[in-house]
Every structure is written in structure tokens, then in C-alpha cells.
Amino acid sequence: MNRPPKGSRDLIKAINRNLVLNLIQSRGPLSRTDIARLSGLSLATVSEITGELIAAGLIHEVGTGESSGGRRPVLLRLNPQAGFVVGVKLMKHAIASALTDLDAKVLHHRVTSLRSARLPQVLRAIIRAVEATIAESGVDRSRVLGIGIGMAGIVDGESGICRYSPFFGWRNVQIAEPIAAHFGIPVYLENDVNTLTIAEQWFGYGRNVEHFVVVTVGRGIGAGIVVNGQFYRGALGGAGELGHITLLEDGPLCDCGKRGCLEALAADPAVLRAARAAIARGEPTRLAEADPLTLEAVVAAAEAGDEWARKLLADSGRWLGMGIAILVNLLNPQLVIVGGEGVRAGEWRFGPMREALRAHAFNGLADELEVVLEPAGDETWARGAACVVLGELFKPPIHRRARQGWVPIPA
Ligand SMILES: [Zn+2]
Structure with a gap:
């Protein structure tokens, strides 16, 4: 029998793991049998993956569900405290930032005024705002998995480049990379309206x-x-x-x-x-x-x-x-x-x-x-930017933006 090469086996496993994580996030709490039925994966595969996700602290068991005869099934749900993300809304005169858990619940929010439209100053102001948000939240910096930044204008999310900003007069400037280099975690740049859309898609009416x-x-x-x-x-x-x-x-x-x-x-x-x-x-x-x-x-x-x-x-x-x-x-x-x-x-x-x-x-x-x-308001916009990172965590690897690296599954 031809086994798929190691690389594609890892990819298949990563896809299945995100499928399971996504189901638990969007439909949970679910039993292992529910997950197998909804995903089309075998119960053995589901048990193996959920075991790994429990070991990684991403999901946990929460009591038992309705029995259809026999033993009552153990339910699994996302552990919202398994990691945290920061969202930033860059505005003309201010930066709104929020730290959320994996359920997109805002744990801390702040607004910092912005006095310059020059790129190096704005990048420094974003870094300071993110650092202050993390410090004030009391969450350890090592537990922050990624940063999302939303701004008005034409934004190339794939490359982290702002193609055009009506507020700052920028054309083709790299925003995500210098901030990712500072914090050593993935940074996603997105048009601000798109951040709200992604928030609705994963956590709202959508x-x-x-x-x-x-x-x-x-x-x-x-x-x-x-x-x-x-x-x-x-x-x-x-x-x-x-x-x-x-x-x-x-x-x-x-x-x-x-x-x-x-x-x-x-x-x-x-x-x-x-x-x-x-x-x-x-x-x-x-x-x-x-x-x-x-x-x-x-x-x-x-x-x-x-x-x-x-x-x-x-x-x-x-x-x-x-x-x-x-x-x-x-x-x-x-x-x-x-x-x-x-x-x-x-x-x-x-x-x-x-x-x-x-x-x-x-x-x-x-x-x-x-x-x-x-x-x-400001907080909703900042939360939207955080949801861009969370969306990347829950979506299958094949749909992710490879150039910015994957949001790491917490170890
Ligand atoms: Zn017009």
C-alpha cells in the first residue's frame, strides 16, 4: 500500500485537528461521537485528536450529555483561557486595542492617542499600545498567540502591506512584518470593515x-x-x-x-x-x-x-x-x-x-x-481585529495565509 509522504500526512493531520477544533469552537460542547458524526472522521481518529487537544490544554471535558441509552457521553468544549490574542484598530488620531481570550471575550481594552501620521512613529505607537494592553491585562506575554491589526483603506492581508491609506496618505507600506519581528508572533493586517466581518463570521450573527x-x-x-x-x-x-x-x-x-x-x-x-x-x-x-x-x-x-x-x-x-x-x-x-x-x-x-x-x-x-x-464602538473594532487571529487559529491550514506563518497551537 502506498502511504502518503510524511509532509502530506502531517498536513492531513493538521487539517483534521483544525476541523475538530473548529467544530468544538462553533458547535460545542460536543461528545466525541457528535464530532465523528459531524466531521465524517472515524471515532478512533476523533479520540486521538481530542486526546492531543486536551493534552495541549486547548479543550477540556465538561460533564456529560444526554444518553441515547447506555453510558452518558462526556462533552468537550474549547478552553477559552488556553491562549490570548490582541486586536488593534488603527485610527487617524488614536489606537484602540483589546486583549481577548479564545472565545473572543475582551479581557482588557484601552485607547491610546496618536499624534503622528509618519510610519515609523505609528509603528512604534502600535507596539507601545500592544505592550500596554498585555501588561495591563495581567496575562503573561508568552501566552499571547498573535496580533490582529485593522485599518481603513486597501489592505493586502496576504503580505501585511497597506496598499493605500486615506488617513495617513500611505501607499504600499509594510505594517505587519516589523510588528511581528518585535513580538515574535504572527501579525495579521486587515481592512477594518473586514475585521468586523470576520468577527461576525466566527463569533456573531454570521x-x-x-x-x-x-x-x-x-x-x-x-x-x-x-x-x-x-x-x-x-x-x-x-x-x-x-x-x-x-x-x-x-x-x-x-x-x-x-x-x-x-x-x-x-x-x-x-x-x-x-x-x-x-x-x-x-x-x-x-x-x-x-x-x-x-x-x-x-x-x-x-x-x-x-x-x-x-x-x-x-x-x-x-x-x-x-x-x-x-x-x-x-x-x-x-x-x-x-x-x-x-x-x-x-x-x-x-x-x-x-x-x-x-x-x-x-x-x-x-x-x-x-x-x-x-x-x-472602539472596543468592538479592536475585538474585530483580535478575531482575525482567532479565525486563523480555527480555520483549516489550507485556507490560512501561509506567508505569515500559522498561529501556533499552544503547547
Ligand atoms: Zn467616494
Whole structure:
């Protein structure tokens, strides 16, 4: 009989081990028999792998399940304290960072201000933020398995290079490597909207959903896409630039330099710009007294009955619904998760969004579509970046980003 060469046997074993770990993480607690049934592996293979995972401290036995006659089966679940990861959200003027366990539970979170846009200073600031996060969490540095970094812009996750950053004006700069060299653990760079999408895929509403999109609304508008259970990046890592779909020819100027983009019509700054224009025209609105004029002030005015505030939020929602309808027609998702800071505008914005989405989606595609709102602040973004590392730990080796090395299974 021809045995597969040693290298491929190791790979098959690694794939099976991650399959088992993934099942326990996503569906656990499970018995060994459950795992064999769900994975298609033999009970002997499952017993061998779970034995190794228990020895490594990654999973443990937690009591017994329902018996189908005979002895009650022992259940296995992930040991969330078997390792830890750090997530970083790099923003224009601040760095949010969080340390999480393997269940993506945030154990410590901090925000550090950032005063420079120059690459060496920003890299040093990220390193300091990560060091402070680990130190303040009380977790030993040797137990941190990897670092995830999320940032706005076009990011090549494969190579850890930021292709374009609108905030910092960077083009083709290496971010992941110098930080990995400092800490001696894998570092994953990812577009920030993608980090939230990966977080939803592994730990949120997107769990076990084959086709879904995450749309973020705040300072900008973006989208993360999961198709056939796989996260979709596009050729350059730029898939999901929903905010820059042109919806109105000769419309308002966008940060990207073009006119009439969805973002320029519907993101938070667009709402405030329209509010200032209404005030300047002398429209009857109590927003004229708002100081400072913020999205919260617009929402508060809408709650208090101000017709203009309601109209501004509804206009934003309608453009958003029209943009998401394009995504629905292209991808036919089962689920749309709307996240980001802009979610705090509530139903004044998202009621009209749902109406416009149903009005503009192709016949039938919005009928069964589920739309959920999930507010995101600094901590959620940092946790999202941590989930990129956790996703790498739980996914099969063949789908991993080989160039950055594997997240080590703790010994
Ligand atoms: Zn644009």
C-alpha cells in the first residue's frame, strides 16, 4: 500500500485537528461521537485528536450529555483561557486595542492617542499600545498567540502591506512584518470593515451563515462579504467598497475625490453637512441651536419632534437602503448586518433604510432577507481585529495565509 509522504500526512493531520477544533469552537460542547458524526472522521481518529487537544490544554471535558441509552457521553468544549490574542484598530488620531481570550471575550481594552501620521512613529505607537494592553491585562506575554491589526483603506492581508491609506496618505507600506519581528508572533493586517466581518463570521450573527454581508456606517460606509462560507477579498483586497458606489451623478463631493458616492450622501458627515446647509438656508429646525452639531444632536432633535432632523436621517437611510439593495441584487445574501458608530441613529435612519432596501431590491431577493443592527464602538473594532487571529487559529491550514506563518497551537 502506498502511504502518503510524511509532509502530506502531517498536513492531513493538521487539517483534521483544525476541523475538530473548529467544530468544538462553533458547535460545542460536543461528545466525541457528535464530532465523528459531524466531521465524517472515524471515532478512533476523533479520540486521538481530542486526546492531543486536551493534552495541549486547548479543550477540556465538561460533564456529560444526554444518553441515547447506555453510558452518558462526556462533552468537550474549547478552553477559552488556553491562549490570548490582541486586536488593534488603527485610527487617524488614536489606537484602540483589546486583549481577548479564545472565545473572543475582551479581557482588557484601552485607547491610546496618536499624534503622528509618519510610519515609523505609528509603528512604534502600535507596539507601545500592544505592550500596554498585555501588561495591563495581567496575562503573561508568552501566552499571547498573535496580533490582529485593522485599518481603513486597501489592505493586502496576504503580505501585511497597506496598499493605500486615506488617513495617513500611505501607499504600499509594510505594517505587519516589523510588528511581528518585535513580538515574535504572527501579525495579521486587515481592512477594518473586514475585521468586523470576520468577527461576525466566527463569533456573531454570521456563524454558520453561508452568504452574508456586513455594512458599516459611521464616518464612512463599507462592506465585508462572505460568499459560500468564505470571506471574499477581491483581487487587490479592495472588495466591498460600497461607500464609493456612485448613486447621484454630480452629487456632493466625496473624500475619494469623486462625486455622488453613497458615502458622500449617507455617512455621518453627510448628515451633518446637510444639517448645516439647512441651517444656513434658515430652515425651521432646532438644530440651529445645537452646539456642537453632532450625529447625537441630530438624533436627539429627531426624538424631540424636529421635522428637519427626522428628514435628514431618513434621507441618509434611503440612500443607504438603495446602496444595500445593489449588494443584495449582486450577491443575494441571507443576512445583512449593519454595524458601526452610525447605528446609534436608530430607527429614524434604519426604518427608511429597510423600506428603500425592499423597494429597490430585485423581486423576491429581499423577501427572506434578515437585516440586523449591531452598534460598534472602539472596543468592538479592536475585538474585530483580535478575531482575525482567532479565525486563523480555527480555520483549516489550507485556507490560512501561509506567508505569515500559522498561529501556533499552544503547547
Ligand atoms: Zn467616494
